[in-house]
Each structure stands twice: as structure tokens, then as C-alpha cells.
Amino acid sequence: xxxxLLMGSPNVGKSVIFSxxxxxxxxxxxxxxxxxxxxxxxxxxGGEKVxxxxxxxxxxxxxxxxxxxxxVEMCADGDxxxxxxxxxxxxxxxxxxxxxxxxxxxxxxxxxLWDEAKHIGITIDEKKLExxxxxxxxxxxxxxxxxxxxxxxxxxxxxxxxxTYEDEERWHEIGRITEQxxxxxxxxxxxxxxxxxxxxxxxxxxxxxxxxxxxxFYIIRFIGEGLIGYLFEPIFNGLWAPLMMKLSAILGxxxxxxxxxxxxxxxxxxxxxxxMGLLTTGLFVPLAMVLPYVFAFYLILSFLEDSGYLPxxxxxxxxxxxxxxxHGLAIIPMLLGLGCNVPGTMSTRILETRKERFISVTxxxxxxxxxxxxxxxxxxxxxxxxxGLLVVFxxxxxxxxxxxYLMNLLIRGESPEIFVEIPPYRLPYFSGxxxxxxxxxxxxxxxxxxxxxLGVLIVNVLYTLRIIEFxxxxxxxxxxxxxxxxxxxxxxxxxxFLRKDxxxxxxxxxxxxxxxxxxxxxxxxxxxxxxxxFVVMAKELGLRDMILSMLIMIVATFLVGGVLNWVL
Amino acid sequence: METVNLTRMKSGDRGTIAQIRxxxxxxxxxxxMGIRPxxxxxxxxxxxxxxxxxxxxxxxxxxxxxxxxxxxxxxxEG
Numbered sequence: 334x335x336x337x338l339l340m341g342s343p344n345v346g347k348s349v350i351f352s353x354x355x356x357x358x359x360x361x362x363x364x365x366x367x368x369x370x371x372x373x374x375x376x377x378x379g380g381e382k383v384x385x386x387x388x389x390x391x392x393x394x395x396x397x398x399x400x401x402x403x404x405v406e407m408c409a410d411g412d413x414x415x416x417x418x419x420x421x422x423x424x425x426x427x428x429x430x431x432x433x434x435x436x437x438x439x440x441x442x443x444x445x446l447w448d449e450a451k452h453i454g455i456t457i458d459e460k461k462l463e464x465x466x467x468x469x470x471x472x473x474x475x476x477x478x479x480x481x482x483x484x485x486x487x488x489x490x491x492x493x494x495x496x497t498y499e500d501e502e503r504w505h506e507i508g509r510i511t512e513q514x515x516x517x518x519x520x521x522x523x524x525x526x527x528x529x530x531x532x533x534x535x536x537x538x539x540x541x542x543x544x545x546x547x548x549x550f551y552i553i554r555f556i557g558e559g560l561i562g563y564l565f566e567p568i569f570n571g572l573w574a575p576l577m578m579k580l581s582a583i584l585g586x587x588x589x590x591x592x593x594x595x596x597x598x599x600x601x602x603x604x605x606x607x608x609m610g611l612l613t614t615g616l617f618v619p620l621a622m623v624l625p626y627v628f629a630f631y632l633i634l635s636f637l638e639d640s641g642y643l644p645x646x647x648x649x650x651x652x653x654x655x656x657x658x659x660h661g662l663a664i665i666p667m668l669l670g671l672g673c674n675v676p677g678t679m680s681t682r683i684l685e686t687r688k689e690r691f692i693s694v695t696x697x698x699x700x701x702x703x704x705x706x707x708x709x710x711x712x713x714x715x716x717x718x719x720x721g722l723l724v725v726f727x728x729x730x731x732x733x734x735x736x737x738y739l740m741n742l743l744i745r746g747e748s749p750e751i752f753v754e755i756p757p758y759r760l761p762y763f764s765g766x767x768x769x770x771x772x773x774x775x776x777x778x779x780x781x782x783x784x785x786x787l788g789v790l791i792v793n794v795l796y797t798l799r800i801i802e803f804x805x806x807x808x809x810x811x812x813x814x815x816x817x818x819x820x821x822x823x824x825x826x827x828x829x830f831l832r833k834d835x836x837x838x839x840x841x842x843x844x845x846x847x848x849x850x851x852x853x854x855x856x857x858x859x860x861x862x863x864x865x866x867f868v869v870m871a872k873e874l875g876l877r878d879m880i881l882s883m884l885i886m887i888v889a890t891f892l893v894g895g896v897l898n899w900v901l
Numbered sequence: 902m903e904t905v906n907l908t909r910m911k912s913g914d915r916g917t918i919a920q921i922r923x924x925x926x927x928x929x930x931x932x933x934m935g936i937r938p939x940x941x942x943x944x945x946x947x948x949x950x951x952x953x954x955x956x957x958x959x960x961x962x963x964x965x966x967x968x969x970x971x972x973x974x975x976x977x978e979g
Contacts, residue, residue, distance in 0.1 A: 392933035392934055393929070393932075393933035395929055395933070421960045422959060422960050422961050424935065424959060425934065425935035425959070425961060428933065428935070453960065455960075504932075504937065529962075530945055530946070533945060533946050533955050533962075533964075534912070534945075534946045535946070535947075535948050535949050535952075538946075644964070647964075648948065648952075648953050648955060648964045649948065651948060651952050651953050651964075651966075652948055652949065652950050652951070652952040660966070661953070661964075749966075750953070750965075750966020750967070750968050750969055751953050751964055751965075751966045752930060752934075752963070752964070752965055752966060752969065753963070753964050754934065754961060754962070754963050754964075755955060755962035755963065755964055756962075757960070757962075
């Protein structure tokens with residue numbers, strides 16, 4: 334199959350064009366390095382099926398880092414390259430284009446962000462540019478789809494570039510071309526630009542970041558609690574519970590099948606958290622307790638991603654992150670990890686060195702609970718007021734800082750400085766935003782619901798076979814002695830390997846007091862990540878570093894859990 | 902013309918990059934983003950405690966770590 338490569342500098346819209354061409358849905362955001370792996374898709378071109386590859390962004394073909402090296406290698410087996418350019422930054426983008434012209438692979442240029450360029454007073458004579466480069470140049474607005482059809486129609490015209498120049502003369506040549514095709518009209522600063530500058534100045538930026546943080550928490554809680562209180566709980570309590578009670582009666586209010594499907598009745602009623610049946614807890618936890626918060630979280634995160642705020646936040650927190658052997662950009666994987674550790678772990682690829690990636694992956698696995706787990710902790714510990722929640726999240730935050738500081742001292746390797754392009758603020762396109770949120774929700778439903786149900790099933794099997802009782806006896810010295818939890822809590826720790834949300838839910842029937850709940854929540858958050866994260870971590874870190882990471886995790890968990898139990 | 906390194910410029914100051922002192926790798930990374938001798942820049946901001954420096958050139962804004970910024974020598978305008 335013929336291969337078409339989408340290549341260009343970071344954050345020029347390659348992934349959006351990829352989506353438009355192939356119909357494959359991918360996450361696209363407004364910061365450099367959103368795409369960390371290769372996404373492949375296919376499209377029809379003149380009755381022929383061709384493969385399209387979304388290559389991570391690179392500023393140059395003289396590789397300056399690992400990610401760029403891979404992009405350059407990739408370049409060798411393309412049959413056609415679509416070079417996506419940012420029309421608002423013609424000069425800098427031409428640097429890559431001129432290098433691609435020397436690759437002897439047919440080329441087409443998509444001059445993207447065409448609307449934004451016009452809007453800020455940049456006029457580009459695309460015909461003239463086409464003439465100078467000797468390859469087709471098509472203006473596009475990927476987010477609205479403008480120009481995409483034209484781009485596809487002209488793909489067959491792709492050809493080798495006509496431009497010849499000496500490498501030393503490249504920037505000179507770029508200057509010559511830019512002068513001939515681009516006109517810039519002077520204009521006043523827009524509101525978004527002023528806001529952009531304000532949010533990267535320390536004096537205005539730090540207060541703005543705090544406001545953003547506060548608003549984020551507030552909105553997530555408002556939406557999450559609202560959806561639970563006014564939509565999901567009424568549905569489950571009013572409609573689903575009576576139905577399940579009927580089923581319970583049909584099944585004879587007890588017995589093996591009843592226990593699997595409905596679970597235990599609590600005071601003759603179904604308790605959606607404690608019953609532990611596939612059709613009760615198995616559905617209630619993912620849909621009515623977790624989903625509302627997952628939705629609210631991704632709504633805010635997606636908005637922040639598309640607005641262009643995250644790289645600015647990265648610059649603001651850079652100094653603090655340096656103490657942890659990371660640089661500011663590492664805040665982006667951490668935020669993604671708060672949604673789900675799996676994409677969070679993968680996105681650590683935007684960091685350059687082994688040391689940075691090891692520290693960030695380990696910190697995330699230990700200190701960053703995912704949205705599902707967060708929702709359950711808020712639901713369970715938050716019932717007794719905010720004090721417990723403050724202790725849980727305060728502890729995790731402290732451990733994050735201290736562990737990062739220690740790992741920076743102990744782990745050998747380099748921690749390079751931040752070097753990142755700050756994209757302009759953009760108002761997110763509603764359709765793009767909605768699509769991205771839906772993709773993430775769908776991903777959650779597809780992966781979470783089956784795993785939660787499997788988790789609930791395993792809980793039942795473990796109890797029935799008395800395995801939990803047995804393990805509880807063996808581990809009692811640690812669970813009870815060090816952590817101050819009842820033996821039965823070991824069941825939650827076992828299920829935590831599979832799904833952390835179910836595990837937190839399993840603490841509910843144990844009758845723990847607030848301090849025990851706090852200890853158990855912190856321990857569950859810190860110790861082994863769920864199986865999906867575990868697999869991705871192993872892949873990203875390699876065996877040796879994975880073992881080291883797990884050792885750090887075990888020591889940290891029991892140390893922190895023990896200290897908490899002792900202090901509280 | 903007075904030249905200073907990027908960290909010594911005040912926010913809002915303009916200038917033209919005169920020289921990049923540093924290894925080949927660093928020069929290549931900076932050049933790939935269009936930061937090279939002759940580029941006209943404006944310093945946008947600097948973070949406290951030797952934090953990164955943000956500069957703008959054309960329609961691009963870039964944040965550069967403090968250490969790297971020290972190696973970028975700028976000729977001040979006016």
C-alpha cells in the first residue's frame with residue numbers, strides 16, 4: 334500500500350487534517366507535542382486505498398532530539414509527503430519545507446491556519462509560493478474543513494521540488510521567498526494576545542493560574558455533583574432499584590446467582606455501593622459515581638488543551654518542576670494523568686531524557702489518582718466533610734513534591750531545560766471540543782464498564798472461595814499492624830490491581846472511621862497502578878526501570894500509610 | 902550597539918540576536934525554531950528565581966530555559 338506522510342512543525346494542525354482525510358478520530362490540542370506516537374489510517378485516492386500516517390511534529394530534519402530522529406527515519410519510507418505549514422509563521426515553517434524538498438519524495442503543501450493568518454493581517458500569495466517551491470500549495474482551515482477537498486484533489490499532482498539551494502544558504506533562501514510571497518499589515522493587539530501575555534508574566538500569571546485552578550475545581554464539582562444528584566441517582570434509585578428488587582424476588586432473594594447479579598441485600602434493600610452485584614454495584618459505580626466526574630473533568634481539560642493555556646502554565650511552574658528533576662512541560666502529562674494514567678504515561682514522551690521520563694512516570698503512578706478513583710474518594714471520604722479530603726489530597730501532593738525532590742537527587746541522568754513554543758490563545762471550536770470529549774467518554778465507557786463488572790465478579794469469586802479471608806490472615810501484620818486497617822481491607826487492595834474505583838468502593842461496607850478511610854484512600858492511590866497503567870508503564874520504562882519504579886512505590890506506600898496511621 | 906544576554910534584557914525590550922554562544926546541538930535546536938543571529942525579538946517575560954524567559958519573534962512565542970537564555974546575546978534596539 335502507498336504511504337502518505339503528514340509532516341510539519343509541532344502544533345500546526347497535522348492531526349486535524351489526518352482526521353479529516355482518514356475519518357480516524359484522534360486527539361488534537363493546542364500545544365506542541367500532542368501527538369506522541371504514529372497514528373495510521375487509510376483513505377481512498379483515485380480508487381486506490383492508501384495509508385496515511387500522522388507523524389509527530391518536528392521543526393527540522395537535522396534531528397535535535399529522539400522524537401525528531403524517529404520522524405526523520407519515518408520520512409524515508411513515504412511515497413508522498415503532505416507538508417502541513419502554519420500560515421501565521423511562514424518563515425519558520427519554510428525551514429522544514431525546504432529540507433523536505435531535498436528528500437526526493439513527491440510533496441504537497443497544506444498551508445493551514447489560513448483563516449487565522451488572514452485575521453491577524455498576513456496575506457500570502459499562495460500561487461507565487463507554489464511557483465517558487467515547485468510543488469502544489471493549498472490553503473486549508475483544518476478545523477472547519479475548508480480546503481481539504483481541494484487538497485485531496487490535488488494530491489495526484491504532488492511532485493519533487495524544483496527549488497535548489499546550498500544548505501548554508503537555507504535561511505537566506507527562506508528570507509528571499511518570504512519577502513516575495515508574504516505581506517504583513519500592522520494591526521493592534523487583540524484581547525486574546527493581551528491575555529496571553531498577562532498569563533505568562535509572573536506577577537499577573539500566578540494569580541491567573543490560581544483563579545484557573547479554583548474555577549476548575551469548582552466547575553468540576555458543580556457539574557459532577559449536579560449530574561449525580563439530579564440525574565443519575567434519581568434514575569438508579571427511582572427506576573433501576575425497583576426493577577432489581579423484582580429480579581431479586583424472582584431469584585428467591587438469595588443464592589449463588591442472586592449474589593452474582595444483585596449481590597447482598599443490606600437491610601432488605603439494594604445498596605448500590607455495598608451490594609456488589611454485577612447489575613447493581615457493577616453498573617452504579619462506573620455510571621452514577623464515576624462517569625459524571627469523568628465527564629466534568631474532560632470538559633475542563635479539553636477546553637484548557639484547546640485554548641493554549643497549558644504551555645503557559647508549564648512556563649509558570651517550570652522553576653518548581655526543576656527541583657524535581659523535571660521541567661515545566663511535565664505538568665501536562667500530570668494533568669492528563671488526573672483523567673487516566675494510561676494516556677498520561679504515554680504523554681511523558683514529550684520529555685526528552687530517561688531521567689525525566691522515569692521521574693514523571695513514577696510520580697504519576699504513585700501520586701496522581703485518576704478521575705475514576707478521585708470520584709470515588711470524593712464520594713466516600715467527602716461524605717464526612719472536606720477535612721478528610723484535604724488530608725488525602727494534601728498528603729498526595731506533599732508526597733509528589735518530596736518524592737520528586739528525592740528522585741532528582743538519586744536518579745542519575747540529565748534534566749534539560751524547558752524549550753517550548755507558546756501557541757496563541759485560540760477559542761476552541763465547539764465541534765472539535767465536543768468530538769474530543771465524546772472520544773474520551775466513549776473510551777472510558779468501553780474500558781471502564783467491562784473492567785468494573787469483571788472486578789465485581791472477581792470480588793464475589795474471591796469471597797466465595799475464601800481466598801480473601803486467607804490472604805487477610807497472612808497480611809494482617811502489615812494491613813492491621815502498620816496501616817491500622819481491618820483485615821478485610823486486603824480485598825480492596827487486591828481488587829485495586831484491576832480497577833481502583835471498585836477498590837475504593839469496597840471500603841464502604843467495612844465500617845471504617847474517617848482516619849482509616851483516609852489512610853486506606855491514600856494507600857489505594859499510591860500502591861500498584863491498575864493493570865492497564867501497569868502494562869503501559871512497563872512498555873514505556875522497560876523492565877529494569879519498571880522494577881525500580883515498583884520498589885520505590887512499595888516503600889513509599891507503606892512508609893506514608895504507616896506515618897499517616899501513626900499521626901492521625 | 903549595546904549587547905547583553907537575554908536574561909539581562911527587561912520585559913518589553915526589543916533587540917536583534919547578535920550571537921548564540923553554545924554547543925552545536927543547542928544552536929541547532931534554537932535555529933530550527935528560528936532563533937538565530939539576525940532575528941528580531943521582543944522579550945515578553947521572565948519567571949522569578951532564574952526561571953524561563955519568554956521571547957516573541959514575528960507571530961511566534963518561545964519559552965527558553967534560563968541557562969540557554971544566558972547563551973543568547975542580543976543587540977539592544979535604540
